[in-house]
Amino acid sequence: xxxxKSNFFFFIFSFFILGIGFLNLGCRVLPDQNHEWSKxxxxxxxxxxxxxxxxxxxxxxxxxxxxxxxxxxxxxxxYRSQDLAHWEGPVGVNNGFVLRKGDSFGTTxxxxxxxxxEKGKFYMAYTANENIAIATSDSPIGPFKQTTSxxxxxxxxxxxxxxxxxxxxxxxxxxxxLDKGNRIVVAELKAxxxxxxxxxxxxxxxxxxxWENTAQASWPVVEGPTVLLKDxxxxxxxxxxxxxxxxxxxxxxxxxxxxxxxxxxxxQPLLSKANSKWSGTGxxxxxKKDNQWYYVCHTHYSENKVAPRRxxxxxxxxxxxxxxxxxxxxxxxxxSLIKTDTNKNSAYATDVAFGDPFILYDRKSxxxxxxxxxxTANGFMAYSSKDLKNWKKExxxxxxxxxxxxxxxxxxxxxxxxVNNKYYIYYSAHWKENPNQEQENYRIxxxxxxHPLGPFIDxxxxxxxxxxxxxxxxxxxxDEDHRNYLFFSRCxxxxxxxxxxxxxxxxxxxxxxxxxxxxxxxxxxxxxxxVIGAPKLLIKPPQSMNDDQSExxxxxxxxxxxxxRWTEGSFLIKENDRYYMMYSAxxxxxxxxxxxxxxxxxxxxxxxxxxxxxxxxxxxxxGGMLSGTGHNSLFRxxxxxxxxxxxxxTTKTGDERIVFISEVSFDANNExxxxxxxx
Numbered sequence: 001x002x003x004x005k006s007n008f009f010f011f012i013f014s015f016f017i018l019g020i021g022f023l024n025l026g027c028r029v030l031p032d033q034n035h036e037w038s039k040x041x042x043x044x045x046x047x048x049x050x051x052x053x054x055x056x057x058x059x060x061x062x063x064x065x066x067x068x069x070x071x072x073x074x075x076x077x078x079y080r081s082q083d084l085a086h087w088e089g090p091v092g093v094n095n096g097f098v099l100r101k102g103d104s105f106g107t108t109x110x111x112x113x114x115x116x117x118e119k120g121k122f123y124m125a126y127t128a129n130e131n132i133a134i135a136t137s138d139s140p141i142g143p144f145k146q147t148t149s150x151x152x153x154x155x156x157x158x159x160x161x162x163x164x165x166x167x168x169x170x171x172x173x174x175x176x177x178l179d180k181g182n183r184i185v186v187a188e189l190k191a192x193x194x195x196x197x198x199x200x201x202x203x204x205x206x207x208x209x210x211w212e213n214t215a216q217a218s219w220p221v222v223e224g225p226t227v228l229l230k231d232x233x234x235x236x237x238x239x240x241x242x243x244x245x246x247x248x249x250x251x252x253x254x255x256x257x258x259x260x261x262x263x264x265x266x267x268q269p270l271l272s273k274a275n276s277k278w279s280g281t282g283x284x285x286x287x288k289k290d291n292q293w294y295y296v297c298h299t300h301y302s303e304n305k306v307a308p309r310r311x312x313x314x315x316x317x318x319x320x321x322x323x324x325x326x327x328x329x330x331x332x333x334x335x336s337l338i339k340t341d342t343n344k345n346s347a348y349a350t351d352v353a354f355g356d357p358f359i360l361y362d363r364k365s366x367x368x369x370x371x372x373x374x375x376t377a378n379g380f381m382a383y384s385s386k387d388l389k390n391w392k393k394e395x396x397x398x399x400x401x402x403x404x405x406x407x408x409x410x411x412x413x414x415x416x417x418x419v420n421n422k423y424y425i426y427y428s429a430h431w432k433e434n435p436n437q438e439q440e441n442y443r444i445x446x447x448x449x450x451h452p453l454g455p456f457i458d459x460x461x462x463x464x465x466x467x468x469x470x471x472x473x474x475x476x477x478x479d480e481d482h483r484n485y486l487f488f489s490r491c492x493x494x495x496x497x498x499x500x501x502x503x504x505x506x507x508x509x510x511x512x513x514x515x516x517x518x519x520x521x522x523x524x525x526x527x528x529x530x531v532i533g534a535p536k537l538l539i540k541p542p543q544s545m546n547d548d549q550s551e552x553x554x555x556x557x558x559x560x561x562x563x564x565r566w567t568e569g570s571f572l573i574k575e576n577d578r579y580y581m582m583y584s585a586x587x588x589x590x591x592x593x594x595x596x597x598x599x600x601x602x603x604x605x606x607x608x609x610x611x612x613x614x615x616x617x618x619x620x621x622x623g624g625m626l627s628g629t630g631h632n633s634l635f636r637x638x639x640x641x642x643x644x645x646x647x648x649x650t651t652k653t654g655d656e657r658i659v660f661i662s663e664v665s666f667d668a669n670n671e672x673x674x675x676x677x678x679x
Contacts, residue, residue, distance in 0.1 A: 046310050046311075046337055046338070046339050046340075047063070047079060047087065047310070047311040047337075047338045047339065047340060048067075048068035048069050048301075048308035048309060048310060048311065049063060049064070049065025049066060049067065049068060049077070049079070049298070049309075049311045050065055050066040050068050050111075050243075050283065050298040050308075050309040050311075051065050051066045051111060051112040051113075051160070051224065051283045051284075051298060052064065052065035052284060052285065052296045052297065052298060052311045053065065053112075053113060053114050053115065053284075053285040053296065054285060054287045054294070054296045055115040055116065055117075055140065055287075056287065056289075057117060057122075057140050058623065059082060060080045060081065060082055060140070061080065061081045061082070061084055061287075061289070062078050062079070062080050062115065062140050062141075063078065063079045063080070063081070063087070063296065063311065063338070064076055064077070064078050064098065064113045064114075064115055064124075065077075065112075065113065065298070065311060066110070066111045066112060066113075066309075067110070068307060068308035068309050069308060070308070072387075073095070073097060073100060073101070073389070073390070074100065074101035074106075074107075074108065074110050075094075075097045075098075075099045075100035075101055075103075075110055076092075076097060076098050076099045076110060076113050076124070076126065076144075077089070077090035077092055077096045077097055077098065078090055078091055078092045078096075078097075078098045078140070078141055078142070079091065079340065080141075084289060084294070084313065087338055087339065087340050088340060089340065091141055091348075092141050092142050092143075092348075093139070093141050093142045093143055093348070093349060094142060094143055094348075094349070094351075095348050095349075095350070095389040095390075096348060097142065097143075098124070098137070098140075098141055098142030098143065098144050099113075099124060099126070099135055099142060099143065099144040099145075100143070103135070103143055103144070103145040103146070104128075104133060104135040104144060104145050104146040104149060105128055105129075105131070105133035105135075105146055105149045105150055105151055106126075106128020106129050106131075106133060107128070107129060108128070108129060109127065109128055109129055109130060110126065110127070110128050111126070111127040111128070111159060111160070112126060112127050112159065112160045112161070112224070112283070113125065113126040114126070114161060114162055114163060114285070115140065116163060117140075121136050121137070121138070122136065122137045122138070122139065122140050122144070123135070123136055123163070123193070124136070124137070124144045125152075125161040125162070125163050125173075126161065127158075127159040127160060127161065128151075129151070130157040130158070130159060130178065131151035131152070131153065131157065131158060132151060132152045132153060132158045132159070132161045132173070132175055133146065133150070133151050133152055134146075134152055134163075134193050139625070152173075152193075152195055152196065153195065153196060156177060156178070156179070157177070157178040158175050158176065158177055158178070159175065159176045159178070159182075159223070160175055160176040160223050160224050160225060160283075161173060161174070161175045162174040162175065162225050162226055162227060162285075163189065164227045164258070166229070166258055167229060170188060171188070171189040171191070171193075172186050172187065172188055172189060172227075172258050173186065173187055173188075173189050173196055174186045174204070174225040174226075174227055174236070175225070176222075176223045176224075176225070177203075180219070181206060181207060181219050181220040181221060181222075182207075182219075182220070182221040182222055182223045183203055183205070183206040183222065184203070184204045184205045184206075184222050184223065184225045184236070184238055185201060185202060185203050185204060186200075186201075186202055186204055186258060186259060186260075187200045187201040187202070188200040200259075202259050202260070204225070204236060204253075204259075204260055204262050205222050205236070205238060205253060205262055206220065206222060207220030207221060207222050207240055209240075209251075209264065209267055210267075211240065211241075211247070211249065211251075211267070211268055211269055211272075212240035212241065212251070213240070213241065214241055214245065214247040215241065215242065215245055215247075217242060220240075221239075221240060221241055221242055221243075222238050222239070222240045223238065223239055223240075223283065224237075224238060224239040224282060224283035224284065225237070225238050226238075226284070226285050226286050227258075228286050230318065230326065231324075231326060232256075233254050233255070233256065233325060233326070234254065234255045234256070234257065234258060235252055235253075235254055235328065236252065236253045236254070236255070236262055237250060237251075237252050237284070237286055237295070237328075238250070238251055238252075238253070239251075239282035239283045239284075240269070240282075243280065243282070243283065243306075243309075244280070244306050245280070246273060246279035246280055246300065246303075247272070247273070248279075248280040248281065248282045248283075249269035249271060249272030249273070249281060249282055250269055250270055250271035250272065250281065250282050250284070250295070250297065250330075251264060251265070251269050251270060252264070252265045252270050252327075252328050253265065254325055265325070265327055265328075266327075270327075270328055270329075270330055271295065271297070271314065271330045271332075274332075275330060275332030275335070276299065276312070276314065276330075276332055276335045277332070277335065278299035278300065278310075278312065278335070278337075279299065279300040279302075279303055280298070280299050280300035280306060280309065281297060281298075281299050281312070282297055282298070283297060283298060284296045284297030284298070285297075292315055292317075293315065293316050293317060293318070293328075294313055294314065294315050294316070295313070295314050295315075295316055295330065296311065296312070296313050296338075297311075297312055297313075297314070298310060298311055298312065299312050299337070310337050310338075311337070311338040312335060312336060312337050312338060313335075313336060313338055314330050314331060314332070314334060314335040314336070315330075315331050315334050316328050316329055316330045316331060317329055317331075347660060347661070347662035347663070347674075347675040347676060348389075348660065348661060348662075349648075349650070349658055349659070349660050350370075350389075350391055350658070350659045350660070350661065351391060352370060352372070352383055352391050352658070352659040353374060353375070353653075353656050353657060353658055353659075354370070354371075354372025354373060354374050354375060354647060354657065354658075354659050355372055355373040355374055355412075355413075355588075355631065355647045355657040356372050356373040356412060356413035356414075356473070356569065356631040356647065357370060357371070357372040357631075357632075357633065357645045357646065357647055357659045358370070358371045358372065358413075358414060358415045358416065358633045358635075358645065359371075359388075359633070359635045359643075359645045359661075360416045360417070360418070360423075360452060360635070361635055361636065361637060361638060362418065362452050363638075365452070366386070366638065367384050367385070367386060367452070368384065368385045368386070368388055368637075369382055369383070369384055369394075369416065369452040369453070370382065370383040370384070370385065370391060370645075370659065371397070371414040371415070371416055371425070372413075372414065372647070372659065373411070373412045373413055373414075374657070376396050378399065378400035378401060378407075378408075378409065378411060379396050379397075379398045379399040379400050379401075379411055380396070380397055380398045380411060380414045380425070380427065380456075381393070381394070381395070381396055381397065382394045382395070382397045382452070382453055382454075384452075384453075388637065388643075388661060394453050395453060395454075396454075397425070397449070397452075397453050397454030397455065397456055398411070398414070398425055398427070398447055398454060398455070398456040399455065400429065402457065402458060403461075404457065404458035404459070404460070404461035405458055405461075406429070406431060406432060406433070406443075406445060406458065406461060406462050406463060407427075407429025407430060407431065407432070407443075407445065408429070408430055408431075408432045409429070409430045410428070410429060410430045410442065411427060411428070411429045412427065412428040412429070412442075412472055412473070413427065413428050413472060413473045413474065413569070413631065414426070414427045415427075415474060415475060415476065415633065416452065417476060418452075419528070421450070422448050422449070422450065423448065423449045423450070423451065423452050423456070424446055424447070424448050424528060425446065425447050425448075425449070425456045426444060426445070426446050426474035426475075426476055426486075427444070427445055427446075427447075427474065428442050428443070428444055428445075428471070428472035428473060428474065429442065429443070429445065430442055431443045431463060433462075438470070438493070438494075439493065440470045440491050440493035440494075441470055442470040442471060442472050442491060443463030443464075443465075443466060443470070443471060444463055444464050444465075444471055444472070444474040444486070444488055445458060445460075445462075445463050445464060446458075446459055446460075446464060446528065446529050447459060459529055460529060464486070464529060464530065464531065465522075465530070465531045467490075467520075467535055469490055469491070469493075469494075469495070470490070470491040470493050471488045471489065471490055471491065471520075472488065472489050472491060472568065473488055473489045473568050473569050473570065473631070474486060474487070474488050475487040475488070475570050475571050475572060475633070476524065476528065477572045477573075477603060479574070479603055480574070483523060483603075484523065484524035484525070484526070484528055485521055485522070485523055485524060485572070485603045485604065486521070486522050486523075486524050486531065487519060487520070487521045487538070487570045487571075487572060487581070488519070488520055488521075488522075488535075488570070489517050489518065489519050489520070489566075489567065489568035489569070489570065490517055490518045490519075490520060491517055492515040492516055492517045492564040492565070492566060493515065494515070495515050495516055495517070495518075496513035496514065496515050496516075497514060497515070497516040497540075497541075497543075497565075499514070499541075499542075499543035499544070500543060500544050500545045501514065501541075501542070501543070501545060501550060501554050501557060501558075501565070502514035504545065505557050505558070505563065509557075509560050509563075511557075511563040512563075513563065514557060514563050514564070514565060515563065515564045515565075516540060516541050516564070516565045516566075516567070517564070517565075517566045517567055517568050518537055518538075518539065518540040518541075518567055519537075519538050519539040519540070519567050519568070519570045519581070519583055520535040520536060520537055520538060521535065521536055521538050521603060521604045522534070522535040522536065523604070536604050538570075538581065538598075538600075538604065538607050539567050539570070539581065539583055539598055539607055539609075540567055541553050541554065541565040541566075541567055541585065542554075548611060549596070549609050549613060552585065552586075552594060552596070552613060552614045552617070553565060553567075553585040553586065553596070554586075555586050555592035555594075556586040556587040556590055556592050559592065561587055561590050561592070562587050562590070564587065565585070565586070566584065566585055566586060566587065566588065567583050567584075567585055568583065568584055568585075568588070568631070569582075569583060569584035569595075569630060569631035569632065570582065570583045571583075571632060571633045571634060572603065573634055575666065575670075575672075576666060576670040578599045578600070578601065578670065579599060579600045579601070579602065579603055579605065580597050580598075580599055580672055581597060581598050581599070581600070581607055582595060582596070582597045582632060582634070582672075583595070583596060583597065583598070584596075584630035584631050584632070585614070585630075586630075588628075588630065588631065589628070589655070590628060591618050591620065591627035591628050591649070592617075592618065592627075592628075593627075593628045593629060593630040593631075594614040594616060594617035594618070594629060594630060595614055595615055595616035595617070595629065595630050595632055595646065595674070596609060596610065596613030596614045596615060597609070597610050597613065597615060597672055598610065610671060610672070612671050612673075615672065615673060615674050616629045616630070616632070616644075616646065616662075616674045617629060619676075620651065625650045625651040625652065626648050626649070626650055626660075627648065627649050627650075627651075628647070628648055628649040628657070629646055629647070629648040629660070630646060630647065630648075631646060631647060632644050632645060632646035632674075633645055633646075634664060641663065642663070642664040642665075643661055643662065643663060643664060644661070644662045644663075644664050644674050644675075645659060645660070645661050646659075646660055646662070647659055647660065648660050662674050662675040663675045
């Protein structure tokens with residue numbers, strides 16, 4: 001039974017500038033002292049999933065369990081590994097969760113999940129509200145849902161489900177009934193998982209041996225059943241004693257059929273603190289890797305503290321006895337706690353449908369604000385969050401229908417910066433001054449507000465400057481010498497470029513021209529609303545077919561998707577005494593949209609593209625569900641962690657762009673890495 005009662009400025013400015021004052025965003029703050037994780041275990045990256053189960057599918061071992069990290073969201077998370085030694089996550093599609101309250105039965109007490117695969121569907125049996133339910137998903141990382149929210153059994157209280165499929169194809173539900181103690185029972189399941197066949201219900205075990213009730217409690221406990229079939233014998237792994245008892249341990253019983261009778265192997269537990277060296281060892285699941293058997297379970301947090309319970313794993317083998325019954329022997333010397341891999345990062349989707357996302361952390365309100373393209377006509381919407389996981393839709397923060405507005409449509413790619421007590425939004429829009437009636441007449445503007453949620457008011461009544469061609473995707477950077485820079489992308493529109501790729505595409509695909517967009521940079525004055533000097537070309541698509549960057553930056557052309565090559569969505573940071581400029585390439589509305597980066601020794605210096613490009617791209621060609629990943633920006637959370645926000649499309653959301661957040665890191669060679677999106 002489970003008890004849930006139980007030194008660089010990242011550029012979203014920080015500086016003093018003449019005439020404006022102190023620009024502050026993303027400053028480092030102390031960790032949230034109310035967060036249970038920081039109190040419990042902020043260093044060892046342990047997995048705190050009680051009642052764990054491991055499910056293998058398509059090269060990955062997935063671990064699910066009763067969540068113990070004090071997350072305010074109710075439901076189940078999932079972690080994954082390819083070798084059982086290096087674990088990453090949580091990797092569930094909903095901010096690490098595979099099932100969340102509201103998507104399926106239950107309002108409290110989400111305990112003890114089990115996952116299996118059958119006929120193209122993934123199933124999860126679990127406990128909620130002291131009842132059992134079954135939800136389904138198209139992926140092992142969720143989301144698991146029910147069409148109709150309901151429990152499996154309508155009478156009594158039941159917990160700890162384990163679904164077993166016998167050699168004849170029949171399915172059985174081993175579970176725990178709360179009846180004068182916790183008792184393990186079994187019943188045949190209906191083929192469609194709509195319920196059990198009540199007439200087949202039979203008790204398997206109740207606490208009867210001394211080790212199973214060391215506290216001599218009036219409510220004895222046996223629970224956490226797992227069953228496997230080996231050599232025509234049925235083995236029932238179970239746990240006994242209250243889970244808070246240090247003597248919580250694992251026993252095994254054997255039978256000749258699914259109903260029993262069950263005969264315990266020995267009179268003592270086979271896995272306990274005696275051989276695991278951890279108090280409260282128990283409630284787990286059996287699985288196999290190659291020819292090795294493993295038992296995954298939980299332990300107490302420490303000798304004197306129960307929660308949060310730690311996930312652990314131990315190998316075991318079967319030792320055949322003279323009577324023909326094999327005995328599971330646990331190798332206590334190899335009992336180990338499971339930890340997440342600190343070399344791997346997390347990536348997850350939000351529920352926000354934005355393109356070109358940008359996140360501002362406002363220290364004053366200790367709130368994250370998310371801005372992007374979409375969600376409203378002729379302007380920009382915003383969302384807010386306290387934890388980067390749960391986002392609240394706020395209001396329209398910039399409206400193009402205002403006295404000093406210069407844009408009339410296509411309001412794109414907002415970025416917001418805090419300047420002293422003001423907030424400045426930089427954006428792209430179609431300029432109303434259009435004497436030649438150009439189809440793409442985009443420029444960049446800036447508006448100001450007193451609050452992250454606006455209303456933002458245009459400062460000048462016109463774009464920041466007019467370079468004589470359409471431009472989009474503003475990004476502003478403040479260097480350590482207090483000089484300011486604006487980076488932007490010249491549009492592809494009426495910008496044909498001759499290159500080996502263009503020659504090939506015109507001959508092979510019949511295009512008349514190949515148009516390109518290029519990234520430029522220009523210095524800004526201290527008001528941040530006027531440019532100094534002429535823009536300088538910084539990054540453009542490769543011109544040679546032999547260029548190492550040609551393949552990934554030309555996919556939209558070489559695939560016949562469109563006759564344009566983009567270099568856009570630039571974003572600059574300084575780290576490791578180098579300037580890293582991130583950018584997106586390929587058709588923004590296609591699956592090949594991807595992110596690369598280049599480095600230089602100065603903001604307007606000569607940039608060299610990374611050999612590791614692209615660092616963020618689709619994974620649908622590798623069995624995943626994500627494509628069209630791009631137009632990113634970076635920010636630091638309240639604890640100083642560097643994160644990347646970008647948009648992408650999934651096989652389920654189609655053409656709708658969804659906001660993703662991934663961790664960012666630098667390897668030993670100072671190469672920038674974005675956490676790989678989950679499958």
